[in-house]
Amino acid sequence: VLTKKKAPSAEGKRRKPLDRERIQHAALVLVERDGLDDFSMRRLGKKLGVEAMSIYHHYPSKAHLFDALVDRLLSQIEAPDATQPWKERARSLSLAYRAVLLRHPRFAQFMLLHRMNSRSGLAWLESVARIFADAGFDAESGARAFRILGYYLMGAIMDETAGYKRGPSAAEPVPPAEQAAIAPTIIAFGPYFASEHWEATFLAGLELVLGELERLKRRAPSRAGGGE
């Protein structure tokens, strides 16, 4: 029938070899389409038109592949201008981080829980910590500020990507007709939980946290004598 055999023409790319870029891209698309639970190496293989086992030639395990996806998203976080005041830098970096994760809401659940002890993960943590160090926080107040901001970002983004509206449901959710009897206050607050309010809520919380971190600040003993 109409099979051109071995024709090394321009269209001969029909089955171009796998490479990491194609695998990563397809993996992210698949995770976002089907969710983390339904992602599998076998399904990824099918999507790439290849046996699942071929992927192992490029990544030695699913864990390695997922690490590469973490790297890929971390590299998309835009670094803020380091000459800005620290609060401005912290705000920009927080928003950039959130923006990347909200673009990949299902993968976000993996990434937020993942230990950042790869090379790129450590570099990312360092870029946040340096904001506080540059601002003159000492190690204790810097570490504390780093953690508190991190807690807020982690919780907020987790909730936005996997919270009440999007997360896995109870096996037997309460039918809407009964909800008002059990949780009248939650129902009353309901309109302000809608996604139109997420941005305003996130920003309000971020300003609240950043504003207060200023007060936590204790200066590091300065060597150059430029301190107090």
Add this chain to the structure above:
Amino acid sequence: VLTKKKAPSAEGKRRKPLDRERIQHAALVLVERDGLDDFSMRRLGKKLGVEAMSIYHHYPSKAHLFDALVDRLLSQIEAPDATQPWKERARSLSLAYRAVLLRHPRFAQFMLLHRMNSRSGLAWLESVARIFADAGFDAESGARAFRILGYYLMGAIMDETAGYKRGPSAAEPVPPAEQAAIAPTIIAFGPYFASEHWEATFLAGLELVLGELERLKRRAPSRAGGGE
């Protein structure tokens, strides 16, 4: 050999029938021992001395069983005295919630991500929301305060149970010898990330958030005329 057959004696309980209580208890022990990823209905069956399929007679699916575990832990949260000032109530409830989850650090990762739309889940959310409603927050500022506090708690507890020290590692972590070169600030902050500091960091963040939520507060229009 020494098998007493069908002896309906007091010791005949050797193989007492399954019940929900035994299943739940064994499931929690197994999750905490082996982790969520290595938990399976088959392993739970083995631990109970029973075929995995017997469990399905008591819970129709793994999802239903896990919902029951969520209920069980929610019921362990001690409700604070409702006559206290709202900040005191919010602080007590936050600490009670955290205490329960820290006692079950591996199951916490499931519970924190789980949609609270079961009967007990909604009741739990309601008990938090009511603190703000009772304090006179209107729906908008109440909803916002509820979320911001929730973000902080979720992130903090997630990090304490699945963060840098305990979470799933990268497939190829950076060897310690290289860490200082990549992330000097993180290494400098390191001592204050240790678990001895978790409590102080959590409390500092909690006070920071609760203190600022006070300012978010806008009064609900009061019907009884007892307002401003």
Add this chain to the structure above:
DNA sequence: ACCTGAACACCGTTCAAGT
């Protein structure tokens, strides 16, 4: 009523073999 055992449709990964 409660439990079992085989079966179904899946997993991630190993390994020897193909081109």
Add this chain to the structure above:
DNA sequence: ACCTGAACACCGTTCAAGT
């Protein structure tokens, strides 16, 4: 060098059968 196919040791769940 890159990909395949069978196999291994697992999953959650269904279902007919046992007591």
